Amino acid sequence: MDKEKRYAELLPQIAAVVEAERDMIANMANVSAMLQEEFHFWWTGFYRVVDDVLVLGPFQGPMACTRIARGKGVCGTSWMRDETIIVPDVHQFPGHIACSSASQSEIVVPIHDGAGHVIGVLDIDSEHLATFDEVDKKWLEKVVALLKGEKEEN
Ligand code: SME
Numbered sequence: 001m002d003k004e005k006r007y008a009e010l011l012p013q014i015a016a017v018v019e020a021e022r023d024m025i026a027n028m029a030n031v032s033a034m035l036q037e038e039f040h041f042w043w044t045g046f047y048r049v050v051d052d053v054l055v056l057g058p059f060q061g062p063m064a065c066t067r068i069a070r071g072k073g074v075c076g077t078s079w080m081r082d083e084t085i086i087v088p089d090v091h092q093f094p095g096h097i098a099c100s101s102a103s104q105s106e107i108v109v110p111i112h113d114g115a116g117h118v119i120g121v122l123d124i125d126s127e128h129l130a131t132f133d134e135v136d137k138k139w140l141e142k143v144v145a146l147l148k149g150e151k152e153e154n
Helices: 003-019 024-039 073-081 134-147
Strands: 043-050 053-060 067-069 085-087 105-112 118-126
Touching: 003 024, 003 134, 024 043, 024 053, 024 118, 024 134, 053 073, 053 118, 067 073, 073 085, 073 105, 073 118, 085 134, 105 134, 118 134
Parallel strands: none
Antiparallel strands: 043 053, 043 118, 053 067, 085 105, 105 118
């Protein structure tokens, strides 16, 4: 099955899980698990903006750096620029933070609250080069949009 179809089938399942729970951390935990179970990436997880720094949140995969400053690494850059960043080769990204030497490519998607502020990022790492493209961007932005808004209810 191509990944477009896999994302299309997974999205409503994620929506159902997220809609049934309003706690952000619980939802991030299940979203990371559901993405990981479907795609078996090297590392799938979240960083949350806490006191103006990204702090490690729920994830699937090996242990990772716990704090990332705004503008640092792919995650901090995605947060600062407020845009999804696709990195086909992490060794070519200036300032990339290597939590694991196995990681070769990466995508980072910012998550917004209802007011449009970045409240965290979804970070997915692959042990292969050039794993992520516009298809991943499109669907992962839909995934994080499901997390948007529910923070207001907390
Ligand atoms: N590579 C990321 C850091 C997070 S870990 O890969 C899980 C970055 O450069 O921001």
